[in-house]
Each structure stands twice: as structure tokens, then as C-alpha cells.
Amino acid sequence: MFHIKQLELVHWDYWRRFSLPLDAQIITIVGPNGSGKTTLLDALRTLFGLRCSGKRDFRRYVRRANRSFAWIRAVVANRPGSSGKRPFFPCLKDEVTLACRIRRAGGDWTRDYAIADGDVPIEALEANADKAVEWVGYRDYQSRLAWGGLTPAIAKVLALEQGDTDKLCEYSPKALLELVFDVFGDKEVLDNYAAAREEQNNAERELAALGLDLDRLRAQAEAKRLEADRYLEWKQLDDEALALAGEIVPRLEVAELVRDIALARDDIARSRAERQRLDDELAALKARSATVEAEKAAADAQRKAARSRELDAEKDHLAAHDEVRDFDRLIAERSALRARLAREAGEAAVDLEAAYARADARLLQLQRQEREAIATFEEKTTQLRAARDHRGPPADPEVSRFRARLTEAGIAHRALAEIVEVTDPAWQGAVEAVLRPYRHVLLLAREQDRHAAWALGEAERFRHFIVPELETAPPPAAGSLAEVIRFADAVPRWLADLLGRIQRVDDADAARRLPRETEWITRDGYHRERRGARHLGKPADFHFGELARGARLKQLDADMRSIDARLQKLRPELDAAKEEADALRARLHGIEAAQLLAARAEAFEAAEAALPAARARLTAAIAARTDAKGEVEAIDLRLRGIDIEVDRRKRDIAGLARRITELAQEAAPRRREQARRIQRLRQLRRGMPAEWREPQANQRLADKYGDARGARAELERLRQRLAEGDWITDDTVLTLAGRLRADVGEREAQFHERERHASATRQITTEARTAYIAKLRATVRQYGKNLRALGDLANVDVDCPVPHLENDDGGLSAAGLEVRFDFDRKGAVGLNDGEASGGQQVMKSLILLIALLMDDARPGGFVFIDEPFAHLDIANIDRVGSFLRATRAQYLITSPVTHNANVFAPAQLTLVTRKKKPGDDWAPPIGLIQRAV
Incomplete structure (x- = not known):
């Protein structure tokens, strides 16, 4: 320039x-x-x-x-x-x-x-x-x-x-982009784009006019088509009404009678079968009801027994309460006599009486220890005699009580410990450690008793497994724990699997040669499984096999020897305590209170010694009374459930009886109705063509009309519709509709031709727009280059990214030129975002202005x-x-x-x-x- x-x-x-x-x-x-x-x-x-x-x-x-x-x-x-x-x-x-x-x-x-x-x-x-x-x-x-x-x-x-030098920086991005293109752009490219758009608009307007004309012709053709459809609909309805009156209704009546006869025949047969089934079910229900009545009678008997036990527990509670009360009264009387002795004879007499009381208490304690040792000796003797005469594990009170209940219910069973025998004494401790959780597992002789046994277990809160599924143990694997065990009968499969997968090793170091996932145990009971390794603890008492029984006999014999030695040591001490108590009693003779104390010292000491036991018995009596009352309440709850079951079964019996009566009452009318249908069918079939009886064709008619009543209703509806409708009955309307349809086809061909022309103009517009966008991008790049060069001169960082330009008119109209300036490295600011100072606004406008004048072809x-x-x-x-x-x-x-x-x-x-x-x-x-x- x-x-x-x-x-x-x-x-x-x-x-x-x-x-x-x-x-x-x-x-x-x-x-x-x-x-x-x-x-x-x-x-x-x-x-x-x-x-x-x-x-x-x-x-x-x-x-x-x-x-x-x-x-x-x-x-x-x-x-x-x-x-x-x-x-x-x-x-x-x-x-x-x-x-x-x-x-x-x-x-x-x-x-x-x-x-x-x-x-x-x-x-x-x-x-x-x-x-x-x-x-x-x-x-x-x-x-x-x-x-x-x-x-x-x-x-x-x-x-x-x-004064408006800074107005350029107030331009919007869109306005700035338009200004830059006006300065740097190629007018020929813009003119080509404008001409292409004008051509496209003209083609689309022409196409729209042709489309309106085509729509009008289509509307005329559609109106005539609707008239033709109206004629065809009238023709179809008239033909269908004639077919319904002359053929379809009679055929459907016959098909419906045939179907109803077959259904009634099946219904009568089902009613007969249902009645027989209900008779059988009623008999079975009455039998089950009798069983429930018997169960109720048994529960009543159990309640009477439990109530009797509750009364006995109440009596025991009263007796224990009276006993504790009497002992407390004796101890209070002794305290009163000691106070009187202190008043009458002084503190020395009290000390003497206290010494006598201690000596007498010592004597009573030794006598009690002697009685307890004798009682323990007799108990061990009884256990030794029982162990010699009886094989199997030692009895557990809870297990024994539950096994008695199973026996009363007629459920045959055995304890797991009764069928397990350890063949190698060296491994007895390891076997006992592994089987400790299963000592009291009960095995049912008959699998069908499982539900009854489980019901008893639930009622008794039995904490051990009751296993009905048993099978013969497989041959043990070499080196497994099962190899040192012999089973006398069938066992649970899980137990055989447990013992079969555990390998025996001498110690943990010997397990190194085994595979990584192998489960093993040592003689001392150190066990390794999938969760890790731990010591199971070696049981002090054995339960499984003859080895356990021998160990128990040996222990009982050692206990008896120990008790006898203790008695031999205790008797000399007892004699010395008796002599000391007699001497102190003689010194206290002559003092009335002392005499009373001495006379009743044994009663007092006995009361003091017996008071803890009496209180324990009172506590036990309270617990027994509570248990007896709980048992009665449990039986009452069970009786209420049985009563509910009895009522339910009575209602079921009454319902079945009522249903059987209803079936008997319904049978006769059904048979009479069936005879009437057969007579009507015979009348309709006289003179009917054979093809009207074809089942598949009749089924198609039934699918369409439902039944004869539906066909008659359809006939009436068609007749009413034909009478009331505004119908076209002239068949010339078909010819006019066809002619208009041909005209529409011809006009559509012309429309498609113009549509192809419009598509071509759109393609030309797209190409011109592409060239325009390319020139616009080049212009923006040149302007951005000028801005950056001027920014370098002004020591200002200028960023002018190329805008995103979509290849459509809407995208171009919305495109803008975002220019950002960074003054003194304080952060970029936009064209007119309010962040720049007045001086910076001037500098921005000067850069934007001078960049418009920087043309390499026309410098200056x-x-x-x-x-x-x-x-x-x-x-x-x-x-x-x-x-x-x-x-x-x-x-x-x-x-x-x-x-x-x-x-x-x-x-x-x-x-x-x-x-x-x-x-x-x-x-x-x-x-x-x-x-x-």
C-alpha cells in the first residue's frame, strides 16, 4: 500500500x-x-x-x-x-x-x-x-x-x-474475523461462494414449488384412492355378509357343537376322576387326622408329666427355701449365745469358746473330707466297674438325654464313637484331636427318620450333628490318617473324605517332601490344612476305640489309689482334732451359755457348714422350677400348634366332603345337556356339504369369528354398517384412481430430476464453501503471523489460533477470531474481557490495526x-x-x-x-x- x-x-x-x-x-x-x-x-x-x-x-x-x-x-x-x-x-x-x-x-x-x-x-x-x-x-x-x-x-x-483508537479490541470475534477477511481475503473466492449459494437457493426454491405441485396432485390421487378403497370396502363387506348368512354361521354352529360335545365329554370324565381322587384324598386326610389326634393325646400326656415335674420342682424349691431359713436361724441363735457368754464369763470365756469352735470346726471339716473321700472312692469304684462291663465312649448327660428321646420315638441310631476303632496306639492322640468336634455325632440307622430326628433336635436344641446319609467307607489311601482307623459300620461320606485326605508325617520337617497343597498331621497333633497350620491340642481323655477305653480304666485305677492314700493320711489328723475338741468342751463345762453352745455346737457347725450347700440347692431348685415351667410352656406351645393343625385338618375334611357333594349334584345336569347337544348336531348335519365339515377350514373360521354367536353378531354389524354407511357403489372410480396414480408417478419422476439438480447445486456450494474456508484459514494464518510479529516488536505474546470452521453455513456464520494477549507475563487476556488496562487496550488495538496493513505483496x-x-x-x-x-x-x-x-x-x-x-x-x-x- x-x-x-x-x-x-x-x-x-x-x-x-x-x-x-x-x-x-x-x-x-x-x-x-x-x-x-x-x-x-x-x-x-x-x-x-x-x-x-x-x-x-x-x-x-x-x-x-x-x-x-x-x-x-x-x-x-x-x-x-x-x-x-x-x-x-x-x-x-x-x-x-x-x-x-x-x-x-x-x-x-x-x-x-x-x-x-x-x-x-x-x-x-x-x-x-x-x-x-x-x-x-x-x-x-x-x-x-x-x-x-x-x-x-x-x-x-x-x-x-x-479517541477511538482502542475500538478494534472491542470487536467481537465474529466481527474481527469478517474484517480480517475483508482486508486479506480473495474476493473471487467469496463471489464464487455467494454465487453458488444463490444458485443453490434458486434450485431449492424451484424444487419446493415443484414439491407443492406434486403434493397437490398426490392429494387429488389420494382422495380418489380413498373413494376407490371405499368402493372396494363396500364390495368386501357385501360379499362377507352374504357368505356369513349362507355358509359361515351354519358351519360355525356345527363346529361349535362338535367342540362343546368333546369338551363336555372330557369335563364329565374329569369330574368323575376328580371325585374319585377326592374320595381317596379324603380317606388319606382322615387317616392323617387320626395321627395328629394321637400326637395330641401324647402331647397331653407329656404335659401332665411335665406339670407333675413342675409341682415336684415347686415342692423342692419350698423345701430348700425352708432349709436355708432354718440354717440362718441357727447361726443367728449361736451369735446370740456368744454375746450372752461374753456378758456372763468375760472375754476369756469367749476366746475359749472361740478356740473350742475352731477345734470343733476343724473336726467337722476333717470328718467332711473323710466322707467326701469315701464318696469319691465309691463313685470311682462304680465307674471302674461300669467301664469294665461296658464298651464305648464315656456318657455325656446331654447326649444321653437326647438319645433317650430318640429311643422313645423309635428312631434307631448309633454314636460315631461306637463304630470308630484306632488300630495304631501311636496315632491315638492325633485321631482324637481331629475327631474332637465330632465326638457326639449321632448316625441314624434309617435315612427316612431324618425329619423326625431333626425335629427332636430342634426342640431339644441339640448341638451335635445328626447324620442320616451313611455309606461304607472306601479303602484308605496309603499314608493317610484313615489308614490307622477301622469303622465298624457305615459312616458319613464327609468323615471318610476328611480322614482320607490327611497324610500322616512324623514331624513338620518331614512334610517338606509332600506336594504344596497336601493336608497333613503329626503324631503330636500339629495339623496343616488349606487355611494354614496349627496345633490341635492333644486331648486328656480319649473317646474313640478300645485304646480310649483302656486309658480310662487305667486313669480310674490311679484315681482310686490316690484317694485311698489320702484317707490313710486323714484319719490320724481326725483323731487328734477329736481329742482337742473334747478337752476344750470340758473347760467350758459349768457356764450355762457355754454349755448351751457346747451342747449345740455340732448343730451350729452343721448349720454353718451346710448353709452354702443349702443355698446352692435353693438355687438349683429355682433353676429346676424354671426349667420345669419352661418345659410346660413349650409343651403348651406345641399343643397350641397341634390344635391349629387339628382344626386345619378338620376344615380340609369338611371342604373335601363339600366338594364331593357338589360334584355329585353337578353330574346329572351335565349329562342331560350333553344329550341335547348331540340331538341338535344331528339335525344341523342333515343336507350339509361334506367340505363344510373340514376341521382345518372350520378352525380358520373360528379363529376369525370366534364362534357362531360372534359370526351372527358380525353379520348383524355388517348389515347395519352397509345400511348406514356412505358407500361408493360405482366401479368406475377404480379407473379414475389408476389414471391419477400414473400422473403422480410421472410428476414424481420430474421432481426427482429437479432434486438431483438441487443436489448438484448443493455439492457445488459445498465445494465453493470449502475453497472459501481454505482461503479463510490462510487469511487467519497470515493475520496471526502479522500479529505475532507485531507482538514480538511490542514485547507482547500474541496468540491467534485458527478458528474451528465447520463446512456448513451455520458453522461459518458462528465462527469468530479469538485473539489473546499476554502483557508482562501476567496471563493471557482476550479482546474485550475487561482484564486489560487502558494502555493495554491501546496497544491491543494498535497491534490489531497495523496487522491489517501488513501485506507482503503491498508493504507500507x-x-x-x-x-x-x-x-x-x-x-x-x-x-x-x-x-x-x-x-x-x-x-x-x-x-x-x-x-x-x-x-x-x-x-x-x-x-x-x-x-x-x-x-x-x-x-x-x-x-x-x-x-x-
Whole structure:
């Protein structure tokens, strides 16, 4: 783009005539407010066909001069660019004169423009003797300037208002993208896209009109088709009504009678079978009811026994309570006698009596130990005799009581310990450790007794397993724990599996040779399984096999010897205690209280010794009474359940009896109804064609109409519909419908042809849009490159990503150019997001503005900037000045005289404007200050 080298004004505002050299990069126009800075720029804007600032126009300025004409002339550069073309070709000189002549014509002002090759003065332009200068109008002149680089988009940018230098950064992303494309874009690409879109719109409008015509024809064809369908529907209904009356109803009546006869026959048979089944069920139910009655009688007997036990427990409780009360009374009486003895004979007598009491207590204690030892000896003797006479494990009270219940219920069973025999004494402890949780497992002789046994186990809260599924143990694996065990009978499968998978090892170190997952046990009972290894603990008492029985016999014999030795040691101590007690009793003789104490010492000591046991018996009696009461309550609860079961069975018996009676009452009417159906069938079949009896055809009719009643209802409905409906009965409507259907087909073919044409136009539009998008992307990349280059000059990081452009009109219309600036590494800010300061707004607008003028094909250009330093501090003024010096554009900058002197630092040429003095006709000429190079 060109730049300005000289400006001459004649009769412009209050200036009469002057010429200014403008051949510098940065020109500062300085002066007070109202001195003509903007007036000078508006002269340049008028010369270049731009809009003046604010609400002003060129007429305002020429009227002030009070003359009939005005001139604006500028000499601009016309040097070839990088492509070799000159901006104002066919002008071939390095300088070109641009002139604007303004004249009054008929009360209004007109302006003409001229472009002359070389530096042509105003007088030569006015004379135009050789007709070398061609005066043109405003529009043609703008086109010539646009060819020279002053495009309408740049013109809009150059026409920014005074003080609006920062308005570019207030553009929306969409508006900025449109401006950038106006400046850099290829107009031919845009015109091709617009032409393709117009062609597409025309094709689609034509297609829409053809579609409306086709829809109207389709509506006519559809109306005639509906009339034809109405005729066909009438014809179908009439034919169907005739068929129903003459054939379908009779056939369905016969088929329905045949079906009803078969169903009734089956129903009668089922009723007979049901009655027989109910008779059998009633007999079985009565038998089961008798069983429940028997169970109730047994429960009543158990309740009587439990109630008797409850009464006995109550008596025992009362007796134990009285016994504790008597003992407490004796101890209280002894305390009273001791207090009396202390009053009568002094404290020495009390000490003597206390010594006597201790001696007598010692004697009673030894006597009690002797009795307990004798009782224990007798108990061990009884156990030894029982162990010698009886084989099997030692008895457990809970297990014995439950086994007695099983025996009373007739459930044969055995204990697991009764059928297990350990063949190797060395492994007895390991076997006992593994089988300790299963010592009291009970094995049922008959598997069918399992539910009865489980019911007893639930009632008794039996904590051990009751196993009904038994089988012969398989041969043991070599080295397993099962190898040292022999079973006398069938055992649970899980027990055989447990013993069969455990391997015997001498110690844990010997298990190293076994596979990783092998389960093993040592002689000492150290067991390894899938969860890990642990010691099971070696039981002190053995339960399984003859070895266990022998160990128990040996232990009982050792216990008896120990008790006998204890008795031999105890008897001399007993004799000495008796002698001491007799001597103390003699010393206390003669004191009444002492005599009473001595006389009843044995009773007192016995009471004191027996009191804990009496209290224990009272506690046991309370527990026994509670247990007996709980047993009675449990039996009462069971009796209530049995009563409910008896009532339910009685209701079931009554219901079955009632159902049997109903079946008997329903049988006779069913048989009579069946006879009537058979007679009616015979009447209908007389004279009926054979094909009417075909079952499959009749089934299809039944599927369609249901039954004869449904067919008759359908016939009546059809007749009513034929009578009431508005029907088409003329068959010519079929011919008209076919003709219109053919016309619709022909018109649809034409529509499809136009639709293909519209599709082709859409494809062309898509291709043109693709080219437009490609050019738009290239334009944005070029503009982003210019922005980054200017940002580097201004020490500002500028980011201008290429927008996402969809290949459709909606995406293009919504696309925008997002530009972000990073000042002083404080974070990126957008175009107009309110984050930037006033100075940063100016810097952003300058970068956006100058980037529009950076064209590699047409470098240079000029920029009008009104008061860019209005919002800047001193540091930012220097920063903007350095930035302007670093660019290649020509700048005409206005600045009021109130600014800091730093605004003049970047200027090579400074124009100084002055106000017109009052009374003068013309304003003073513009002063000129040029920086020495």
C-alpha cells in the first residue's frame, strides 16, 4: 500500500492555503484542543474517500472558508511492490497526485476526484490543458484507491473516531474475523461462494414449488384412492355378509357343537376322576387326622408329666427355701449365745469358746473330707466297674438325654464313637484331636427318620450333628490318617473324605517332601490344612476305640489309689482334732451359755457348714422350677400348634366332603345337556356339504369369528354398517384412481430430476464453501503471523489460533477470531474481557490495526490515529513509541499539548496547529518541526 509524501489544502476550514511535507514514517500533529488536528485528518479522509470523524462531513469545512471552491491535493508514493506492480498502474512514475476538487453547485457542494501521474500542482489540474487528467466520481475513485491498496475494509479502519483508537479490541470475534477477511481475503473466492449459494437457493426454491405441485396432485390421487378403497370396502363387506348368512354361521354352529360335545365329554370324565381322587384324598386326610389326634393325646400326656415335674420342682424349691431359713436361724441363735457368754464369763470365756469352735470346726471339716473321700472312692469304684462291663465312649448327660428321646420315638441310631476303632496306639492322640468336634455325632440307622430326628433336635436344641446319609467307607489311601482307623459300620461320606485326605508325617520337617497343597498331621497333633497350620491340642481323655477305653480304666485305677492314700493320711489328723475338741468342751463345762453352745455346737457347725450347700440347692431348685415351667410352656406351645393343625385338618375334611357333594349334584345336569347337544348336531348335519365339515377350514373360521354367536353378531354389524354407511357403489372410480396414480408417478419422476439438480447445486456450494474456508484459514494464518510479529516488536505474546470452521453455513456464520494477549507475563487476556488496562487496550488495538496493513505483496501504508496516548502513562507512551518505530507503516498521530513530551520521541515530523485568533479571517499556517537525521 502507498504512503503520503505531501499534502496541500486550499480553502479548507479556516486555512487559506498551505502545503505540508509528510514524507516521514511517524508524524505527530500537536496543538491545543480546537486548533485543527482532527480537521487536518478529516481533509486526508475526504481526499481518500473516507468518512469524516464524528458527525462532520466535508461540507462543514468548506462552508467555513466562505468560498465557492476548495482543493485537497496529496502526493503519494507509487513504487512497485514485491510483485513488480505499481499501486496506481497505469501511472508509471514513482509519485502520483491525488486531488479532490470541491465546488458549490446549485446550493449544494459536490466533489470530484482525479489521479495524475507525477507531482502535478493544483493550477495544472485546474487547467487540464492536455486533458491528461480524468475527473471521476466518488464511487469510481474509491475503486481506483482499492486497486492501489486502500480497500473498503482498510478504509473503515482508517475512519475510526477521535479517541477511538482502542475500538478494534472491542470487536467481537465474529466481527474481527469478517474484517480480517475483508482486508486479506480473495474476493473471487467469496463471489464464487455467494454465487453458488444463490444458485443453490434458486434450485431449492424451484424444487419446493415443484414439491407443492406434486403434493397437490398426490392429494387429488389420494382422495380418489380413498373413494376407490371405499368402493372396494363396500364390495368386501357385501360379499362377507352374504357368505356369513349362507355358509359361515351354519358351519360355525356345527363346529361349535362338535367342540362343546368333546369338551363336555372330557369335563364329565374329569369330574368323575376328580371325585374319585377326592374320595381317596379324603380317606388319606382322615387317616392323617387320626395321627395328629394321637400326637395330641401324647402331647397331653407329656404335659401332665411335665406339670407333675413342675409341682415336684415347686415342692423342692419350698423345701430348700425352708432349709436355708432354718440354717440362718441357727447361726443367728449361736451369735446370740456368744454375746450372752461374753456378758456372763468375760472375754476369756469367749476366746475359749472361740478356740473350742475352731477345734470343733476343724473336726467337722476333717470328718467332711473323710466322707467326701469315701464318696469319691465309691463313685470311682462304680465307674471302674461300669467301664469294665461296658464298651464305648464315656456318657455325656446331654447326649444321653437326647438319645433317650430318640429311643422313645423309635428312631434307631448309633454314636460315631461306637463304630470308630484306632488300630495304631501311636496315632491315638492325633485321631482324637481331629475327631474332637465330632465326638457326639449321632448316625441314624434309617435315612427316612431324618425329619423326625431333626425335629427332636430342634426342640431339644441339640448341638451335635445328626447324620442320616451313611455309606461304607472306601479303602484308605496309603499314608493317610484313615489308614490307622477301622469303622465298624457305615459312616458319613464327609468323615471318610476328611480322614482320607490327611497324610500322616512324623514331624513338620518331614512334610517338606509332600506336594504344596497336601493336608497333613503329626503324631503330636500339629495339623496343616488349606487355611494354614496349627496345633490341635492333644486331648486328656480319649473317646474313640478300645485304646480310649483302656486309658480310662487305667486313669480310674490311679484315681482310686490316690484317694485311698489320702484317707490313710486323714484319719490320724481326725483323731487328734477329736481329742482337742473334747478337752476344750470340758473347760467350758459349768457356764450355762457355754454349755448351751457346747451342747449345740455340732448343730451350729452343721448349720454353718451346710448353709452354702443349702443355698446352692435353693438355687438349683429355682433353676429346676424354671426349667420345669419352661418345659410346660413349650409343651403348651406345641399343643397350641397341634390344635391349629387339628382344626386345619378338620376344615380340609369338611371342604373335601363339600366338594364331593357338589360334584355329585353337578353330574346329572351335565349329562342331560350333553344329550341335547348331540340331538341338535344331528339335525344341523342333515343336507350339509361334506367340505363344510373340514376341521382345518372350520378352525380358520373360528379363529376369525370366534364362534357362531360372534359370526351372527358380525353379520348383524355388517348389515347395519352397509345400511348406514356412505358407500361408493360405482366401479368406475377404480379407473379414475389408476389414471391419477400414473400422473403422480410421472410428476414424481420430474421432481426427482429437479432434486438431483438441487443436489448438484448443493455439492457445488459445498465445494465453493470449502475453497472459501481454505482461503479463510490462510487469511487467519497470515493475520496471526502479522500479529505475532507485531507482538514480538511490542514485547507482547500474541496468540491467534485458527478458528474451528465447520463446512456448513451455520458453522461459518458462528465462527469468530479469538485473539489473546499476554502483557508482562501476567496471563493471557482476550479482546474485550475487561482484564486489560487502558494502555493495554491501546496497544491491543494498535497491534490489531497495523496487522491489517501488513501485506507482503503491498508493504507500507498509512494509519490515522487520533490521540493514542490519551490513556497511557509515561512508560507505556515510550513503549508505544518504540513499537511504532519498529513497524514499516506511516503514522499520522494527533496529540494535545497537555501530554508528556515523550509523545514526540518517535516522531520524525511534527506538525503544530494553532487556533484562529478572534477577528482574523484565516487561521495561522501549520508549523513544521522535522527531526534531523
